[in-house]
Amino acid sequence: MIKRNRRLRERKEIRDLVRETTLSVKDLIFPIFVVEGENIKEEISSLPGTYHYSIDRLEEVVEEVKSSGIRGIILFGLPEHKDSFASSAYDDNGVVQRAIRKIKELHKDLWIITDVCMCQYTNHGHCGIVEDSRIINDKSVEIIAKISVSHARAGADMIAPSDMMDGRVKAIRKALDKEGYESVSIMSYSAKYSSAFYGPFREAAHSTPQFGDRKTYQMDPGNIKEAMREIEGDIEEGADIIMVKPALSYLDIIRWAKDRFDYPIAAYSVSGEYALIKAAAEKGLVDEKAIALEMLLSIKRAGADIIITYYALQAAEWIKEDF
Ligand code: PBG
Numbered sequence: 436m437i438k439r440n441r442r443l444r445e446r447k448e449i450r451d452l453v454r455e456t457t458l459s460v461k462d463l464i465f466p467i468f469v470v471e472g473e474n475i476k477e478e479i480s481s482l483p484g485t486y487h488y489s490i491d492r493l494e495e496v497v498e499e500v501k502s503s504g505i506r507g508i509i510l511f512g513l514p515e516h517k518d519s520f521a522s523s524a525y526d527d528n529g530v531v532q533r534a535i536r537k538i539k540e541l542h543k544d545l546w547i548i549t550d551v552c553m554c555q556y557t558n559h560g561h562c563g564i565v566e567d568s569r570i571i572n573d574k575s576v577e578i579i580a581k582i583s584v585s586h587a588r589a590g591a592d593m594i595a596p597s598d599m600m601d602g603r604v605k606a607i608r609k610a611l612d613k614e615g616y617e618s619v620s621i622m623s624y625s626a627k628y629s630s631a632f633y634g635p636f637r638e639a640a641h642s643t644p645q646f647g648d649r650k651t652y653q654m655d656p657g658n659i660k661e662a663m664r665e666i667e668g669d670i671e672e673g674a675d676i677i678m679v680k681p682a683l684s685y686l687d688i689i690r691w692a693k694d695r696f697d698y699p700i701a702a703y704s705v706s707g708e709y710a711l712i713k714a715a716a717e718k719g720l721v722d723e724k725a726i727a728l729e730m731l732l733s734i735k736r737a738g739a740d741i742i743i744t745y746y747a748l749q750a751a752e753w754i755k756e757d758f
Contacts, residue, residue, distance in 0.1 A: 456736040458728065460504040460754055464548065464701070465747035467496060467508050468639060469534040471515040481635035482706055483713050485745050487513065490530070490537050497541045503751035507546035509595060509743055510534055511640055514556055520564060521556035525581040532589035539590045548593040548622060549586040551579060551607075554642040561644050562598040562652060570652055575600045580610035587616040595678070597624040599652040601668075608673035622701055623674035626662035626688055629653035632681045632707030639706065662688050663695060670698060676741070681705040683730060686737035693738025702739035704730065709745040724753050 443453050468479065468487050475489035488496055500508060512531035514523040523529050535547055553575065554562045563575030575598065583594045594611070596603050604623050611619050629650045637643040654661055666677050677696065679689045680703035692700050708730065716723035727746050734742050744750065 456732060458732050458735055458750075458754055460751040461506060462735065462740070462742055463505050463731075463747040463750060464507040464509055464741060464743040465500055465505050466511060466743060466745060467493075467534075468511045468513065469493070469530050470513045471530050479635075479639040481638040482710060482745060483717070484749070485639070485709075487639075490534050493534060493537055494541055497538055497545065499748055500545065501542050503748055505747055505751055507548055507593075507741075508538075509548040509550055510538075511550050512555060513641055517556055517558040519558055521553040521578055521582070524551075524553060524556040525578065525585045527585055527588060529585070532585060535586065535589040535591050546592050547590065548595050549591045551582050551586065551594050551596045552598045553578060553582075554598075554644070555640050559645045560637075560642050561647075562649065563600055568646065570600075572600050572602070576603045576606045579603045580606040583607045584610050584614050584616070587611055587614065587619045591619065593620045593622050593675075595622045595624060597627060597680075599624065599627050599649075599654070602672070604669045604672035604674050620675040621673060622676035622678060623669040624680055624703070625666040625669040625674065625677040626679045626685070626692070627653050628656050628681065628685065630656065630681050630684075630705070630707070632684065632705045634707055635710040636706035656684070659688060659691055663691060666692055666696060670696060674698070676701050678703060678743075679739075681708060682734045682737075682739070682742070683708045686733060689734065689737040689739050699740045700738055701741040701743060702734045702737070704734060704742055704744040704746070706745065724749075728753055 443449055470487045470489055472489045473491055476492045477487045479485045510531050514530050516523045531549055552562050554560055559565050561570050563570040579598055676699045678701040679685055682702040682704040689702050712726055715721045
């Protein structure tokens with residue numbers, strides 16, 4: 436007798452019933468880029484369908500997020516002023532801080548996560564303090580903690596450090612607790628690889644390093660065990676959610692993390708992943724909806740509980756239709 440596996444593929448009804456992995460709007464986080472200035476909603480050329488918003492124009496996108504059913508957003512700020520120590524990143528009147536306050540006014544239930552890093556705010560574009568062309572860990576961590584407290588003071592629900600300095604989660608936790616923000620949580624970019632998939636983001640966020648690369652702090656794409664050490668360390672230091680980034684080329688890392696750690700796992704489907712699909716779809720080479728949903732489903736299947744994706748708004752619609 437042969438095993439007839441095709442019986443459970445006979446019709447959509449049964450396929451839906453036996454599907455092992457599902458994708459829900461509740462899994463998704465939408466990234467929003469906020470810029471200084473007024474009346475700005477400008478498409479980001481490297482990320483078609485994604486926009487720069489000035490604070491006075493945030494209402495529109497916040498409404499879209501609200502009606503989509505998406506629970507959370509992650510904010511990225513583009514400041515007017517850059518310097519060597521990222522001072523506009525911890526300015527209580529900085530672009531992200533004002534955006535948080537505005538969004539809280541517009542939609543108090545939205546879960547607001549902030550990306551905490553220095554690269555958009557430094558004139559050299561690195562994620563830390565630079566001395567003699569080296570990125571100095573502990574001085575950077577002090578600033579990262581300061582930025583986090585400033586975001587919490589503005590009303591952020593969750594802090595997401597993406598700098599990859601050693602010891603930053605511990606420093607952030609300590610600083611938040613000291614200032615009375617013990618309920619503000621940390622989603623750490625724990626296993627963040629030095630990846631060419633960030634290219635379109637750096638154009639979008641004006642954060643391309645002006646010299647060298649990020650290989651002395653972001654991880655080597657060849658490594659699994661190192662990712663496990665990073666994640667373990669972040670959990671010990673107080674991370675509430677751990678993240679793997681990018682997602683698509685790192686599905687194995689997501690699965691490893693899922694099997695080893697009993698913590699929620701976020702995966703960041705980064706700018707390059709989005710841009711590749713957009714470019715291929717524009718050329719008519721692929722079916723955008725089908726391929727985007729298949730990609731997101733595969734990230735879930737690998738073990739992610741949460742997916743950060745520029746497709747979040749579109750995917751929320753597509754999922755509603757029937758997927
Ligand atoms: C800031 C940061 C980056 C991304 C998220 N936070 C860029 C980088 O590390 O160079 C990448 C996001 C994406 O590519 O979508 N450090």
